[in-house]
Amino acid sequence: MISSMFGWGPARSQRVGARTPVKRLATEEITINGVRIELLRKEIKNFHLSVLPPDGRVRVSVPMRLPIERVISAIEARFEWILTQRLRLAATAEPELFLDGDFVPLWGVPHVIELVRGNDKAQACVAALGVIELTVGSGSTAEVRRTLVEGLYRQQLKSQAAPLLLKWEYALGVKASELRVRKMTTRWGSCNVAVGRIWLNLELARRPQECLEYVVVHELTHLLEAGHGPRFSAHMDRALPNWRDRKRQLNEG
Numbered sequence: 001m002i003s004s005m006f007g008w009g010p011a012r013s014q015r016v017g018a019r020t021p022v023k024r025l026a027t028e029e030i031t032i033n034g035v036r037i038e039l040l041r042k043e044i045k046n047f048h049l050s051v052l053p054p055d056g057r058v059r060v061s062v063p064m065r066l067p068i069e070r071v072i073s074a075i076e077a078r079f080e081w082i083l084t085q086r087l088r089l090a091a092t093a094e095p096e097l098f099l100d101g102d103f104v105p106l107w108g109v110p111h112v113i114e115l116v117r118g119n120d121k122a123q124a125c126v127a128a129l130g131v132i133e134l135t136v137g138s139g140s141t142a143e144v145r146r147t148l149v150e151g152l153y154r155q156q157l158k159s160q161a162a163p164l165l166l167k168w169e170y171a172l173g174v175k176a177s178e179l180r181v182r183k184m185t186t187r188w189g190s191c192n193v194a195v196g197r198i199w200l201n202l203e204l205a206r207r208p209q210e211c212l213e214y215v216v217v218h219e220l221t222h223l224l225e226a227g228h229g230p231r232f233s234a235h236m237d238r239a240l241p242n243w244r245d246r247k248r249q250l251n252e253g
């Protein structure tokens with residue numbers, strides 16, 4: 001379990017001894033930015049946030065009488081942390097084996113893996129609608145197959161991102177110096193504003209293309225506005241009015 005604990009408000013003198021019974025009420029559920037959060041109200045002084053394996057379920061324990069607006073703003077303040085933990089969990093989840101008949105997502109759509117025996121160079125391709133064909137030798141390991149699938153993801157991501165980059169550079173009146181792809185554990189993308197370089201997370205190839213477009217627009221917008229303040233949101237609203245929905249879709253996973 002990856003969790004974080006932090007005090008709530010000024011320290012109070014009220015003691016909560018080890019023997020004080022902790023009363024639990026029924027669980028409530030709230031949704032913030034598309035992430036469902038289990039809310040437990042308890043006789044506690046602290047706000048306790050947890051991201052639970054294996055699926056990144058989010059649970060928050062809060063003092064009994066803490067108003068819901070304060071609960072929400074506390075969770076929002078920790079939202080980057082929640083996303084980071086969820087990405088880390090996804091990265092360390094049960095390893096995929098990429099065997100014949102297994103499913104892997106590509107652009108949000110499950111694709112079935114077909115293994116083809118081949119003595120030539122190992123390769124991966126989208127052979128038909130919903131089919132990823134891996135050409136491998138007889139004794140291929142999961143690692144070899146993973147490398148092939150990731151190679152395919154990289155190639156797909158680059159070819160889908162290139163026209164989006166051109167489209168949005170033109171629309172926003174900015175120019176990125178280059179676009180690169182890598183595996184990232186804490187972010188969907190990043191932008192080095194000083195040199196105009198944009199990085200995309202390889203994982204984006206698993207998500208719907210609307211999510212990729214959102215990340216491309218987000219990172220290019222950083223060439224206009226470095227931070228994530230109201231000016232950044234205003235640029236995003238003008239460029240891609242439904243960006244919040246796309247962001248939600250991306251975080252829903």
Ligand SMILES: [Zn+2]
Binds near residue numbers: 218222228
């Ligand atoms: Zn950003």
